[in-house]
Amino acid sequence: MAQVSEATRAKVADEIRFDILQGVPEGENDLKRSQIARTFICLPHHILPVPTKEMYSYALQASLGDDISSALEAHIAKITGKRGGSFHAIRPPYTVLCDYRAHIFKYEAGGAGFHSGAAVTPVIPSNGHHLTLDDVQANMVYGPEIAYAPTEVIALENTLNGTIIPQDEVIAISEFAHSKGIKMHLDGARIWHVAAETGISLKELVEPFDTVSLCFSKGLGAPIGSCLVGTKEYITRARRIRKLFGGGMRQTGLLSGSVAYALTYHFPLLPRVHALAHKLEKSLEDIGVTILSPAETCMIFYDAGSIGTTYDEIAERGAALPEPLFLGGSRLVLHIQTTEAAVSDFTKLIATIAEEKRKTGFVKPEVKVNGHQDVYVRRAH
Structure with a gap:
């Protein structure tokens, strides 16, 4: 085999080299964790919660063997x-x-x-x-x-x-x-x-x-x-x-x-999550939101149409808050990193939107039609 120069090896090594931390701002993970604490979306490719610093510190002490x-x-x-x-x-x-x-x-x-x-x-x-x-x-x-x-x-x-x-x-x-x-x-x-x-x-x-x-x-x-x-x-x-x-x-x-x-x-933190979900459910009901699936554990399904709005409007206005909320669709997922402040801010947002819609003439009928969910109407002043 022909001799390979150190310069050639260095060139190959330079092609392979990759610094995954390059361009990552200081405190990026802290920012992500703070965002997760205000995130109510859990998708198949987006799992909540995320690893904590304490978890990684503990895990680093584990054996390297299988x-x-x-x-x-x-x-x-x-x-x-x-x-x-x-x-x-x-x-x-x-x-x-x-x-x-x-x-x-x-x-x-x-x-x-x-x-x-x-x-x-x-x-x-x-x-x-x-x-x-x-x-x-x-x-x-x-x-x-x-x-x-x-x-x-x-x-x-x-x-x-x-x-x-x-x-x-x-x-x-x-x-x-x-x-x-x-x-x-x-x-x-x-x-x-x-x-x-x-x-x-x-x-x-x-x-x-x-x-x-x-x-x-x-x-x-x-x-x-x-x-x-x-x-x-x-x-x-x-x-x-x-x-x-x-x-x-x-x-x-x-x-x-x-x-x-x-x-x-x-x-052991899961019971707190469930209690927080129950608290959020009651707050939404007090505002007049129809609950499609109640909080048995960590999830609530709600109907945005029951207060005259859409999930897109709620998500957009949540994202525009000084401390953004991350929302999407009818499902609210709470987790061990969900904060009381996030739940409170979401409740206030829904209450604000509901009040605005009422002022524009939206009325939610109390009766049900043919056993199905409420029919929602807009009425002029």
Whole structure:
């Protein structure tokens, strides 16, 4: 091999070099955290809250070896009680039954079909809140009819848009599913909120399910990471599939340390979030805002039209405040970094807009039409 000059090596190194901090203003992260404290938007690509300085300080002390990740996995297995048993691989054609609002149906880019070949049966809850055993039984596909792909998995999400599925309903669905040889999966991205609100242990909440996914970012504020729990055989197969897709992580101490911090110090903060959401809901109702979905945990859905305005107007005026509020759409998401001041400022903004609309002649009728939401009208003076 021909000799390579130091100048040539330096040129290559210079091409590769990248300073990600260049151009980043001093205090940028502090600014972002202050903005997050006044942000009520949580999108699939925009997760709240964000890691804190204390979390990173704790995580930096974690081991650089992969053993810390194993310790974290063992802890999650312990608190969920998912050990032992057997798992039989499901192969297409089959369907996954879920709520029509479920993330696996609406927001995962068709991942169920792409990755597993499964179809999805989205079901609208008859009670408007959560799937019931009657809903599941009415939409099951099983039997010898070859024209239909049989239901092999029932996937529930808890919370779903901040609402909690009653545990007795979960158990009823699970008992029925297992009597038919059907698997139960839980999208437990926000199961932490359920545990914090109900006082039911994580182990009890997930016991009816064969597999459970848990997110450490949503609600808890770790920088990255979800965990899949199930039987030993299932997890072995899941690891193999992850490797098949090129997955795998090394030197996970920083991430595992962040998760440990979130479990220890952020989980206990969730009841305050729920209380703040209840306070905001009551304030909005006092102003005259129609609540579409109440604050069971950390989310509220409200109708901007009920005070004669639009979500765009609210977002624009929130962004124009001296200390901006970041808003969008009907969903308000509160989190452990949401401040009392942000909630107060949002309430004042809504009250101001509502009063302005009333002065221009907007009236919200008290009656409902055909059982649907209120019909809103504008009346001249």
